[in-house]
Amino acid sequence: MHRRGFLAGLMACPVCASAARADSDAPHWGYQGEHGPAEWGEMDSRFKACAVGSQQSPIDLTNAIRAEADRMVIAWKPEAFEVVNNGHTIQANSRTGGKLTIGNLDYEFKQFHFHAPSEHAVDGKRTAMEAHFVHAQPGGRIAVIGALMVAGERNKGFSDIIAIAPAEEGEARLRVPLDPASLLPRDRDFYRYEGSLTTPPCSEVVDWNVFTHTVEVAQADIDAFKAIFPMNARPLQPVNRRYLLRGS
Numbered sequence: 133m134h135r136r137g138f139l140a141g142l143m144a145c146p147v148c149a150s151a152a153r154a155d156s157d158a159p160h161w162g163y164q165g166e167h168g169p170a171e172w173g174e175m176d177s178r179f180k181a182c183a184v185g186s187q188q189s190p191i192d193l194t195n196a197i198r199a200e201a202d203r204m205v206i207a208w209k210p211e212a213f214e215v216v217n218n219g220h221t222i223q224a225n226s227r228t229g230g231k232l233t234i235g236n237l238d239y240e241f242k243q244f245h246f247h248a249p250s251e252h253a254v255d256g257k258r259t260a261m262e263a264h265f266v267h268a269q270p271g272g273r274i275a276v277i278g279a280l281m282v283a284g285e286r287n288k289g290f291s292d293i294i295a296i297a298p299a300e301e302g303e304a305r306l307r308v309p310l311d312p313a314s315l316l317p318r319d320r321d322f323y324r325y326e327g328s329l330t331t332p333p334c335s336e337v338v339d340w341n342v343f344t345h346t347v348e349v350a351q352a353d354i355d356a357f358k359a360i361f362p363m364n365a366r367p368l369q370p371v372n373r374r375y376l377l378r379g380s
């Protein structure tokens with residue numbers, strides 16, 4: 133039953149498909165060797181942007197330009213999330229949605245998931261992990277909020293997710309509602325740039341917003357994630373002719 137719901141969700145949501153569990157139709161991609169990031173662009177014609185795109189993610193967040201960038205207005209709801217191991221990451225799928233507004237653009241909250249180490253770097257340095265909060269518009273435009281995670285004080289929300297995260301492909305459900313905003317830093321200064329999905333098909337449709345401040349989580353929870361996914365971060369991509377903004 134869960135599985136059917138998950139697959140139906142996939143059809144309706146291309147961004148979800150990018151992090152979907154391996155299905156018969158999609159080539160098997162990963163983070164190492166013959167299925168690794170250097171090969172993604174050649175694995176499937178649908179993955180071409182991974183190799184030939186000019187606005188790819190992640191990037192090194194450095195030399196940002198201070199700007200009066202539109203603030204993010206986050207309107208998520210606490211929810212007993214479905215927590216999925218999709219073969220690439222641990223992902224919490226939202227059923228009730230919620231909204232992100234940037235300027236006059238509204239996006240619907242779809243899911244959040246994790247990478248170890250962080251995908252974005254700041255001045256060349258990656259952190260222990262990164263959380264991605266994925267939002268989409270019906271037209272296919274996507275906005276992702278990134279939160280860089282470091283070892284420190286325990287974060288209850290992250291602990292609760294890790295506690296039930298399936299070690300193999302499969303899903304579980306939180307028993308108590310979790311406010312996803314509890315996984316964000318309190319200070320909401322952010323970097324913003326135009327980029328791509330960091331997983332195949334690497335589509336260049338993402339408005340990226342990464343907080344400049346980190347969020348602390350327990351080292352034990354980082355270790356538990358890495359026991360399932362030791363390395364699921366794409367290498368840094370060239371910035372090319374893009375602007376990196378810094379707003380507050």
Ligand SMILES: [Zn+2]
Nearest residue numbers: 245247264330
């Ligand atoms: Zn991600």
